[in-house]
């Protein structure tokens with residue numbers, strides 16, 4: 001991906017801050033809207049509530065390496081490119097846009113949805129409209145899930161999480177939450193898959209519209225996104241984790257579906273084509 005000069009004022013890098021920036025404290029759990037949390041990797045909600053473990057996870061304060069600082073710049077730039085593209089799309093549709101905050105962290109940090117731990121992977125918290133980017137996730141993606149990781153992998157993941165922010169701004173997240181309790185677990189899993197695939201669609205749409213404006217894409221970028229989308233497909237995760245695939249328990253969609261919806265967003269560049277709910281829940 002080609003770099004631009006854009007940087008976002010909504011990006012905060014908490015890596016290397018040790019106990020200072022993002023340490024976990026107890027309390028505040030009453031405000032957790034646990035049901036609203038949409039994990040990128042289908043994390044276990046108990047992990048976020050596991051306050052006791054947090055004190056042992058104090059990270060050392062340390063200087064970030066040149067490479068880490070560079071990645072921070074990249075996340076800041078990609079955040080700015082999401083802000084620009086989405087504010088344009090919202091403007092065209094007469095909707096008010098509000099940017100998300102983006103926090104890069106390692107090991108653990110405090111979030112508006114409770115303590116965040118890196119086992120959860122990157123996620124979006126609707127309560128504070130913030131994307132938490134666990135940067136160690138990308139090593140994990142390469143080593144344990146077989147993705148070919150490059151800079152555009154980070155752009156895809158951020159684009160996906162930004163997609164969840166868009167869902168919150170458009171009221172989709174709230175509508176999904178209203179279904180909890182009314183729907184069975186199996187039905188709710190299907191709703192979750194539709195929610196996740198729409199976030200992939202939004203990531204593809206973002207890539208297309210940003211490239212139209214800024215010419216950011218280089219050969220191999222879309223393949224990197226596809227590789228990551230395939231790696232985090234439920235079938236791939238289940239195969240690697242438990243050795244078999246149970247489609248009913250899918251919460252994020254299969255590798256093929258994730259690639260398909262990212263590409264649909266990318267190829268159409270049209271937000272109206274992203275109704276995964278209608279497409280999947282009929």
Ligand SMILES: [Zn+2]
Nearest residue numbers: 039040196199
């Ligand atoms: Zn997601």
